[in-house]
Amino acid sequence: MVDLGPYDVLLSVAALGSMGRAATAHGVSQAAVSARIRALEGALGVTLLERSPRGTRLTATGALVADWARVAVDAAEALEAGVASLRAEQASRLRVAASLTVAEYLLPRWLVALRAELPGTSVSLTSHNSTDVADDVLAGRADVGFVEGPAVPDELDAQVVARDRLTLVVAPGHPWVGRRRGVDAARLAATPLVSREQGSGTRSFLERALGELAEPVLELSSTTAIKAAVADDMAPAVLSSLAVAAELGAGTLVAVPVTGASLDRRLVAVWPRGRPLAGPAAELVRLAARRREGAT
């Protein structure tokens, strides 16, 4: 597995304009940075930086590599932020409870942003289904919660932070791909799908929206497994738009519009009624909501 360390320092060097500054930014010696970059260039057989006595700039291929590296490094940082919130620190100042969809697809990026705005804030995350999240917040075990609408308990204040649409996806090449007007709700309900096991959040939402569903072709316990099955053209599936965004972009799955039923959900932040949010919790919700406009 690639070591992202060298790429991380490459990005720092590119951003700061000199190896020395990058070194102090990373808390290591200048020689270490020089050696890392040199090793990276050696491994690629390409010079990435144009050295000068007054600093350092990316070469053309260096810029290309840096752009590639940025997405990998960003992804790694999101992972790191998420994972840090699992470390059950005793003295964490901000306790977050989140339902699975939010925890899986949204929270890591929010935590990266939160870390940038309030460095040193330690966050602890617990993740389970929406009603348990509400319980956690009511019982004071969490400072703020994130749940999937529409139902929000009366005892909680709420603010919508994102939207999410259940999306019908099929393999590229599936007959539904070209369909002008998409697929009707009744037709969808009658079609055997690949789906989560009984009781999962998205499955019960779908049942509420469409009425009784056909027997699934296959029940799987992970979203990833479902996506793989759909891509193999086993059957269509209905998944959160957040879960399939990457695959739609890459073209490994194709979305098909659904008519005759609303499959929108709101993802909302919740906290105890009457007690306004303060401190890091308020910042996190503000951060999350600020990104709402761009969401699907």
Place this chain on the structure above:
Amino acid sequence: MVDLGPYDVLLSVAALGSMGRAATAHGVSQAAVSARIRALEGALGVTLLERSPRGTRLTATGALVADWARVAVDAAEALEAGVASLRAEQASRLRVAASLTVAEYLLPRWLVALRAELPGTSVSLTSHNSTDVADDVLAGRADVGFVEGPAVPDELDAQVVARDRLTLVVAPGHPWVGRRRGVDAARLAATPLVSREQGSGTRSFLERALGELAEPVLELSSTTAIKAAVADDMAPAVLSSLAVAAELGAGTLVAVPVTGASLDRRLVAVWPRGRPLAGPAAELVRLAARRREGAT
């Protein structure tokens, strides 16, 4: 910087159902896998795997971590594939030339897919502007090229592999965000933007589509810098949809529709006319084109 190694083996263990199998898949000893997982769990203070004498399954939080990890590991693999193609191997069997947009945003994923289908194929990549790519292919310095349409030299056969739309982006909170009908081409042309330096591919495309443009607020030499400036609400910018997909998803930038001008480009694979593609080059084009349906 996080070490993705442990997460990679975690994913293998989850996929294969036992540490031993994951170990052989990675070509290391079972003890090494056991130690890595243990270290990871220790660092997080959470048990990720449920061990049994008959194998190993993810716990609930383990599944969450695995889902987070997958996106980071995939991104790292794309980086690795891209970077491997830069290693100017003497004996590379497939020589690819690509314009910047394709090289930056599309090719790494194609290379990952190609590696999965034809393991052992070594690819070398050169990247520069569209006319130079065409020259490389004509001169036999590359087996296949990827360029940005619309203009394709007559001496080359071509196949559309993806589409790409120049997208007007603004900061969330910008007055254009809510606009029902978007922004008119003339209005856009009269608005000072953040843009690339004169002569860049997307900038000249935009000038051809809109006519003369207002003087830019700021000229920057990297797409990343432009995105940062737009997010800071310095001014709007027009960038490839591929370049801003991630930011639109995260909500750090917002797209505004443009009316009265077509900003679509086709990204096409090219090769010498009359000589049909064969071998890995054909496979690469097939792979790339297969993903077309899902593209923007």
Place this chain on the structure above:
DNA sequence: TCGAGCCATAAGCTGCGGTTGTGCCCCTCA
């Protein structure tokens, strides 16, 4: 002409991660 940054090189050390070897546990099957 001198000093301030900047990068490269050299030599020495530390620690992480790997390997082999072994033990224990549980399930399965004859």
Place this chain on the structure above:
DNA sequence: TGAGGGGCACAACCGCAGCTTATGGCTCGA
């Protein structure tokens, strides 16, 4: 019911990657 196999953990040993400090050469500006 007892033996064997598959599965995970623990211990001891070792090699190497990467860091640090120290130094030198280079270019630019005062």
